[in-house]
Amino acid sequence: MSHRKGTLTEEKIIEATWKVLGEVGIEKFGMRKLADELHIKAASLYWHFQSKQSIFQTLTNEVAKDTLLNLERKEKWDDQLLEIGKAFRNSLQKYPCSAKVIMKSLPNELQYLKLLNIILETIDFMPITDEQKLANVMCLLNYIISYEDDAYEQKQNEETLKEGEYVYDLFDKAVQQLPDEDSYFIKKIYKASRQKMQSDKIFEYGLTIIIDGMKARLTV
Template identity: 45%
Template structure:
């Protein structure tokens, strides 16, 4: 990527930032490496962004913007919440290191704030306190972000273990299972042998967890509604 210093734009920097994240990851990301990718002096970046963190804030805002633009907020609140969170996951999966960006940035950018507000709007009519509504949406958002983070870290571990003398991560894990001590059945070994561990990071596992969370919210709301009716 070759851009003359006088012609560089904020969008050029954003595009290059995504490329750099895809290439080296968020841990190794730096303004110096970004400038090298753009073939410019690092000082030129500071005309547009005051720091690496400000770039991360902008990238996270772009992720939130796309999730909002493609959200399907129709049907019952359970369906809205499920579909919106699923869409957020799709956008996180699309952009490199976007889950890390969402965790490392403040939700102070306009689209990020709108994303949070939209999630809260979906459950705002439920007979719950504002504290409960905020807590449950925080849990749901943390779930989708953590799910993508786990997948990212697992891929890194698998890649790193391939260079180890003992082979890949699955071989090491299987050896550990054979030496698991303790009373009772070795449930985790049974699940491993039945290929349950192959579902880690899968759509099936994500949807199962999300359904559990939505069902839990519904149950909490129903219990609160019943309690209020009894008190009347």
């Protein structure tokens, strides 16, 4: 069923965008595919969005809004940063390709700026320069986004493999082919952690490393 001009809304376009991204990935996403999903001509989309980039900006805003809606307030600053990191990652996992979308977007959407403001407010007490505070925020956000982007890339890689092949299995075979003198430590660590490399526990451990680094700066 096609959308008449009067029934096509921004909300319907965004909903369809997430659907298309989930089906084809960000690499194959385009205005024409989106129009096909909505059963309209691509030109009709430009009544609502000037470009694919403007759609990505709106998607970024939606992810940030979802994060804020599900964010719990904590008394201690380090607990608050951990909560922000977990809530942001949960939102990224909820929306397909969202880490890639954010990486392609400018950080100037209202809800995203609100998220940045909350993080800056959380660390505002620190006796460091404003530039250093911003660097802390960027380090935190880049870790979260990159973590989910890595999970997306792994999934994309697995889709190119033959049936029955897995990324971890191929990596394991490569490691096993290394001489023992060149691979003892990587074999030991990889064997113990290969099933946990994308786990919540490992993600949160990485967050605590960043937060502990911020704590260390307080004693310098």
